[in-house]
Amino acid sequence: MSDSDSSNVVPLPGVVPAAGRDEAEAARVSERDPFLGALGERVRLLRARKGLTRRALAQGAGVSERHLANLELGVGNASILILRQVAQALSCSLAELLGDETTASPEWLLIRDLLHGRSEAELQRARIALNQLFGSAPRDAARLRRIALVGLRGAGKSTLGQMLADDLDVPFVELNREIERVAGCSLSEIHNLYGPSAYRRYERRALEETIELYPDAVIATPGGIISDAATFGLLLQHCFTVWLQASPEEHMQRVVAQGDLRPMSGNQEAMEDLKRILAGRAAFYAKADLSFSTSGQDLAAAFGGLREAVRRATGQALR
Template sequence: MSSTILHTNAGPSQESTPLNSLTSLRDVADGTERNPFLTALGERVRALRSRRGLTRKAVALASDVSERHLANLESGVGNASILILLQVSLALQCTLAELLGDITTASPEWLLIRELLENRDEATLRRVRAAIGEMLGTGGDNAQCSSRVALVGLRGAGKSTLGQMLAEDLDFPFVELSREIEKLAGCGVAEIQSLYGMNAYRRYERRALEETIQIYPEAVIATPGGLVSEPATFNLLLAHCTTVWLQASAEDHMKRVVAQGDLRPIAASSEAMQDLKNILAGRAAFYSKAKFNLDTSAQDLPATFLELRQFVRQALGMQG
């Protein structure tokens, strides 16, 4: 493979685009200032090469990248393509994530822990995660059933309907986390996302959950469908709530959303259904971390509620 894919910056760029408040990747070293990301990347390449005890020439031969381009990369002025970085990582016998500065490669302890966990099955990883939570005092993974019952699942699964019924039956407060997010932000969910972006929405979501946990020792909580996509927030939920995944078929999700008055899915027709199926497939592995799972498409609403009521009351040690 030609090494011309990796090139050095030769002069100042015509425009500047910030990257996390750092110098733009298009900005070039002019002898006095270098791009911080490229500088740090070069330092990691050099450190990894030293750790492996390899000369630059040996890495060049193994990666099929010229010594000159490797020298530019290590000095922080080589702006490499992703394929070149992959070749270099293979030559250095490290992951691409380690080369790019993933936090789990930041110290020997991180690396040793990661090595212990590599290739472990999901059940083992789950036990390890719960044990770490207990050790750090952040709570385990539903280690003891909490009187906060959190319903997770995609929109249209029945979280609001079943959640209100369950809260009334248990005589617990019912908390719809989306409404709490809107109270904190002073505007609707759609406005938060359009005005401030998804990162801001996720911060409000985390804060709303933290406050709900602090305020309510007992509650039924209906969570937003995308909460599981933020690991820190989902960890918090798993540690402090008895979680139930309300699962439904893609067709039922769609019908229920439309029945709620949201006609947007109809406009996209088959594309909307495929998108919904893709989201379900992408989140299923996270939803399945819940302590309980209930298929709300399998039977009618009264029968579904009775099943939910039964295993929640049993989990909480309540009669009835």
């Protein structure tokens, strides 16, 4: 058959000519989701770093070579199970495959590997050392003059915080009020109109302004301040933090006593939710410099114990 006759060839049913396949592939790539495209590029990068062929990786992951090719092109159906298999075959974490800041450069990867498997105490020492290395950690004496109370709602942060501020003769700052000032609207309006991401931005800005404006203060923080690692890290760097603890039952009772009956909707279910929240946040609250339990104590006893514990822990830094 001559070249001039090739244009008259009719493809067999179900068979797409090579040129057509290339065009179809190009069309699929052009329409791919940006996230899937970036994911595919990371898979190719990691595969190249490991020196694996596509076939070898497909065999190691237990997926078809065609499926892997689609994944690398950013047009595959990337189920979480397939991604886990690919990550295992590449000897990397699922987070590295999906991509986060710690995968941005070789130095990040080396630092992450250095910290992998370390205990909580070792990681804390590393965090403090990094703060000191980059000059972001204030002098201890300055940090001890700013007391921040953390914990769930109902722990006594507002009531005990005001009493402690009066005793130390320093300003008392309710961070929730500062968030409302920065945002120009109430907390409920922030959540309803702008969502949780906007709330976290206002929370961070309010904390930054509070740290700058008040060298001496007692600060009552929102219970969810630990939700953003950067904001919580800022708090730990610049304040002497105290975790006010109480039993879940006492948290609930105190919130209801304040006139908020919402936690009682669903009763036992609400209590279970509260316990789950407390369990999920406990490891972060435990990063505080001091823990103090208010369980089983009346207001006078709780304040007396907190006052003594704070003065003993901060020493001469308090006036």
